[in-house]
Structures are given as C-alpha cells and as structure tokens.
Amino acid sequence: MPETQLYFPNINRAVVLYQDQFGGTDLLLNRLEGWLINKGVIVVDESCLQQGDNIDLLLLPTSRMDSIYTLSRQGINYSKVLVWAMGYGAFEAAFYSPRAKSYLFSLSTIPIRSLQYFFLKELLEHNSLVFTDVAGMDYDLRSVQLSSLASAKLIAPIAVKSHNFIPTLQGCKKRLRVGWVGRISADFKIYPLIKLLDDLQELVVFKRLEIESITIVGDGDAEWLLRDYLKTYKKISIKWIASILPDSIGQFIFDEMDVLFAMGTSALDGARFSTPTVIVKPFSKVEQRSDISYRWIYESQGYSLGELPDSKSSLEQPSKNLEAIFKELSLMGPSEIGSRCYSYSTTFFEDNAFELLLDRDLRSVSRRVIYYSKFLFLLNTVKMLVKRIIKLGMS
Known part of the structure; x- marks a missing residue:
C-alpha cells in the first residue's frame, strides 16, 4: 500500500516523461515514478493523458523538453514543470551536438544557442531545472552567473536503492x-x-x-x-x-x-x-x-x-x-x-535524493516556457527531416 503523502502536499497528480531509450536515464525515471506512487502521488502514464486532464507536476529529462509544448497543444493542463538534466552536457545536447565543429555548422548554431540560452534562463527563473552533479551543472551554466548558494540548490543526484550497512573486515588482506x-x-x-x-x-x-x-x-x-x-x-x-x-x-x-x-x-x-x-x-x-x-x-x-x-x-x-x-x-x-x-x-539513497529533487519552490508554467519549448519542437522537426533527406540521398 502507498504511504501517506508527507512530503509534497501540493503534488497530487504527476506525469513522468521517458526518453524511450534503454539506459540509466529511463531506469532512474522509472524508479522516481515508483517512489512517487509509494508516497501517495497519483502518477498518470503519458499514454493515458487526455484533453482537459489536470496535472500538478510534469517531470521530464532534457531530451523531452519539446513535450512541454506538445502536451500543451494537446490540451493537457499542467501547473508546474521540472526538468532533470542527467549527465554531462545534457541540456546543450537537447539543442545540438557540440561535437560538430565545422565552420558552417558553427554559424548555423548561433540562433540555436540563443534559444538554448533563453530557455535555460527561463527554466532557472521558474526553479524548474535540476542537474545530477556539479560537473554537468557547471558545463551547461557556463554562460550564466549564479551564487554558490543558488547553484547548490540546482543539484539533485542520481538515486539508488537504500541498503543496510554491512561491516567489513578490520584488517587488510595480504592478497x-x-x-x-x-x-x-x-x-x-x-x-x-x-x-x-x-x-x-x-x-x-x-x-x-x-x-x-x-x-x-x-x-x-x-x-x-x-x-x-x-x-x-x-x-x-x-x-x-x-x-x-x-x-x-x-x-x-x-x-x-x-x-x-x-x-x-x-x-x-x-x-x-x-x-x-x-x-x-x-x-x-x-x-x-x-x-x-x-x-x-x-x-x-x-x-x-x-x-x-x-x-x-x-x-x-x-x-x-x-x-x-x-x-x-x-x-x-x-x-x-x-x-x-x-x-x-x-x-x-532514494528518499534522500528524490526529496532533494522535489524540495524546491516551483513557479507556475509561464507562456514563455511553452514558447521556447515550441521552438525546440520545431528545431527537432527540422533535424528529423534533414536526417531523412540525407538517408534517402545515401540509399
């Protein structure tokens, strides 16, 4: 049976979005979903969402930030958003690959980097962006000035299942x-x-x-x-x-x-x-x-x-x-x-990490957050079309 909800009285219904790729990100999101359910939160599966549904919190990885717009377009009403950036350069990777170093590519990323910067600033103003470690945070926030106190609030680590302490041998083995x-x-x-x-x-x-x-x-x-x-x-x-x-x-x-x-x-x-x-x-x-x-x-x-x-x-x-x-x-x-x-x-451990993740004063989603998400959606659409054209040209 789920526990009585103690920690997050303002979160009754939540949606956790997955990136639908095998790996640590979706495993961690799945663990978060199970933890929320055990705390008494109603977690609605994305596939079950219908027009007019009201959601208190939308939780998602950086790879799904365009869904902030697409869900709004589908008539899903959500109050607040929390983006969890998992891994080094995860936020930047949602916009473009920094590995592409050609001159023409660099020119083409100027408007994309502007979108990245303004979207980042807007999420920070909403307290809606969290990183899993200091290395990832410092990389993606290299263009933003924040105090050390504000930066500390932007980190919530990956979570693992808790385990009881096991005493080990007192002396060091020879071999x-x-x-x-x-x-x-x-x-x-x-x-x-x-x-x-x-x-x-x-x-x-x-x-x-x-x-x-x-x-x-x-x-x-x-x-x-x-x-x-x-x-x-x-x-x-x-x-x-x-x-x-x-x-x-x-x-x-x-x-x-x-x-x-x-x-x-x-x-x-x-x-x-x-x-x-x-x-x-x-x-x-x-x-x-x-x-x-x-x-x-x-x-x-x-x-x-x-x-x-x-x-x-x-x-x-x-x-x-x-x-x-x-x-x-x-x-x-x-x-x-x-x-x-x-x-x-x-x-x-899950209780410590997930509480730290959700213990923040999230602001209600503004039109600007949805606006920037829409441009990211359009960017991803263009990238998919280009990939298809290149694939057809090579076949």
Whole structure:
C-alpha cells in the first residue's frame, strides 16, 4: 500500500516523461515514478493523458523538453514543470551536438544557442531545472552567473536503492581481490580500464603489491579492444563476466571484491554495500592518460562520480595515483574505508535524493516556457527531416 503523502502536499497528480531509450536515464525515471506512487502521488502514464486532464507536476529529462509544448497543444493542463538534466552536457545536447565543429555548422548554431540560452534562463527563473552533479551543472551554466548558494540548490543526484550497512573486515588482506564494474565502451571507459590494469600490473611487478585476482564485470562495443589487450596480460589472474542482474550486483561486489574501481552508478553499487570503492576518471583518448586518476568515492565533491578531462568544475576534485590508494587502504583498513564509502552513498539513497529533487519552490508554467519549448519542437522537426533527406540521398 502507498504511504501517506508527507512530503509534497501540493503534488497530487504527476506525469513522468521517458526518453524511450534503454539506459540509466529511463531506469532512474522509472524508479522516481515508483517512489512517487509509494508516497501517495497519483502518477498518470503519458499514454493515458487526455484533453482537459489536470496535472500538478510534469517531470521530464532534457531530451523531452519539446513535450512541454506538445502536451500543451494537446490540451493537457499542467501547473508546474521540472526538468532533470542527467549527465554531462545534457541540456546543450537537447539543442545540438557540440561535437560538430565545422565552420558552417558553427554559424548555423548561433540562433540555436540563443534559444538554448533563453530557455535555460527561463527554466532557472521558474526553479524548474535540476542537474545530477556539479560537473554537468557547471558545463551547461557556463554562460550564466549564479551564487554558490543558488547553484547548490540546482543539484539533485542520481538515486539508488537504500541498503543496510554491512561491516567489513578490520584488517587488510595480504592478497587482494580487485574489481571493475562498468560498460566496456569505446566512448570514455575502455581506456581508463586498460590504464587501471596497466597500473595494477606495475604495482605488482615493481612495488610487490599482492593481488589474488581481478574481476571485470561489463560488456560493450569495445570488448574486442579489451580481448586484444588481455592476450598479453600475464601477471594477474583475470575473470571477465559480461553482466550481472542489477539487483544482484551489489552483493556480488561485496562477496567477490576487496576493492572496487568504477565510475557513475556502478561505483555506488559497491559503496552502498560497504565495499571500499575508488572513482576512476573517464577519458576517451590514449593521450589523455594521467597517473593521477583515482580517488575514494567519499572524497567526491558535488555528487560527481567521474569527470571528463576537459570538464571545468567550480569544485576541485581530489586526485591521487594508484599506489597512494593502496597505501591508504593498508593504513586505514577496509573497515574504515568501507564505512566512509557507505556513509557517502547514503546521500544517493532514494528518499534522500528524490526529496532533494522535489524540495524546491516551483513557479507556475509561464507562456514563455511553452514558447521556447515550441521552438525546440520545431528545431527537432527540422533535424528529423534533414536526417531523412540525407538517408534517402545515401540509399
């Protein structure tokens, strides 16, 4: 049975919009929807909306911001809107891809960037925009001046299921079981994983670090790169598991790993089970490798769980080399490190994260918000038509 609604008396009926793509964004939105229902909020499925329906709150990712207009056009009455920007550059990506660097493209984005700027400002004035971490916020708000107090209110982290604290071993094992959990993807994860394996092998050979095994959990489009690399990896035993069910991964980490290396949500899967967890910084090019690429998860600032090399943040993230990580694990012990990792992870537990997300003074939707959403809708329509014309031309 749903709990009595305690937190949000002004939210009776809500709609959560999905981006309809497999991945972390829709999983997180689905978890938010279930949490709202448990708190007594009536969550209406988008497919069930009818003309004349009255909705108190419309929750959506940046990829669905054009729906603010399309739902209004369909006669759906909603009082307030909350846009949750998940990931680095998520707001900008709703308008155009910054990866396209041609001169002509740059000229064409001038009006688009103006739309982006005015839409951003309007959402901020309505308290209707939230980011999942400081890195994403600083990137998308680089053209806007805000106080540190105002900026802090703009962050609500990703949410994970809560878990009870599990005490870990007091002393550090002589032979450690090391683990990696995360996609084996070509975008920005395969090279940090290979660098980690290089660093571990170097510590084993030159610093006499004793590692029993390395367990890798993950799959993706760069598996072939990892397979080629592992052909010459001789010093440490490797176990590679393609995938583990999301509900089982935390317990698996606790049972099979003495220290976890990861980024993003995967790092939280280890920390919430009291496993000593290290954040690995992502990068997408070999030349972006750095020896100072690691930190304990509890040292992270602004809910950031891994920053790209070219990201500029208002909060400085600690960094250290791998040898320093293992020295600290030995000196402090896995029990102390695991306890600190768990304590940090609790800020991401559903009740804490979702309350932080919704604890804001949302203003009623103005005509300007719908107006800017309409232009975004028209922009997306043009982009789809261009893509179809290009596809027809290539066929």
